[in-house]
Amino acid sequence: MNLPIVAYGHPVLRKMCDDIxxxxxxxxxxxxxxxxxMYNSNGVGVAAPQINRAIRLFVIDTVQIVESFDDQDKKDYPNEKGVKQVFINAHKIEESGEPWAYNEGCLSIPKVREDVKRAEKVRLRYVDENFQEQEAEFDGITARVILHEYDHIDGKxxxxxxxxxxxxxIKKKLEDIAGGKIRVDYKMLFAK
Known part of the structure; x- marks a missing residue:
């Protein structure tokens, strides 16, 4: 079922989420x-707070990003493989590598894109959808998407x-989003 995405300004987006x-x-x-x-909203990741649940759960699919790489992207990210995965109760162990800028957007903050610097790599401890404990390191585009979704479960x-x-x-754009004065092609849940 396609759930509404919580818009900027909703208090759930600022909550530190709980393990389940x-x-x-x-x-x-x-x-x-x-x-x-996520797929109906044309996203590459979605975190539970974005669907109005304050729990440590997010899903990502960076395979779709890698499959749509143009020639320049293939040169810039030659080792990128992509990951389609569920992360439950994720906790960051460390970030490493040189911070690098990339233009990010967010389903909860539609029509706003900005360059954000993030670490090259992230190591996480989490459980998968079968509650099997995992620890893994991710890099490149996948690390970036994970760090973006991880921010959501930390209220950032x-x-x-x-x-x-x-x-x-971007203050006016954010106020318009929070006030429900924005149109997107997916369902949104506003604070007001």
Whole structure:
């Protein structure tokens, strides 16, 4: 089922999310709904707070990014493979490598894109959809998407990484989003 995406300004986007247990109600259905919501919104990741759940759960699909690489992207990211994965109760162990800028957007902050610097690599401890413990390191585009979604479960947004001047320049757009004065081609849930 395609769920509404929570818009900027909704308090759930600023909550530190809680770990869950395998007994979380209808978890398999929730994960399936998150995949549907992500694909129907043309996203590459979606975190539980974006669908109004303050839990440590997110899904990503960077395979679709790699498959759509143009020739320049293939040169810039020659080792990028992409990952389609569920992350539950993720906790960051470390970030490493040189920070690099990339133009990011967010389903909860539609029509706003800005360059954000993030680390090249991230190591996480998490459980998969079968609650099997995992620890893995990710890099490149996949690390970036993971760090973006991870921010969501820590109550942060990509705009929090912007310099003060950039934040002032997009202030009106953010106010319009929070006030529901924006049109997108997917369902949105506004705070008001």
């Amino acid at each position: 247990t395998p007994e979380y109600p209808e978890l398999k259905k929730l994960i399936a709904d998150m995949w549907d919501t 947004l990509f705009i929090d990484h912007l310099p003060p001047l950039k934040k002032r320049l």
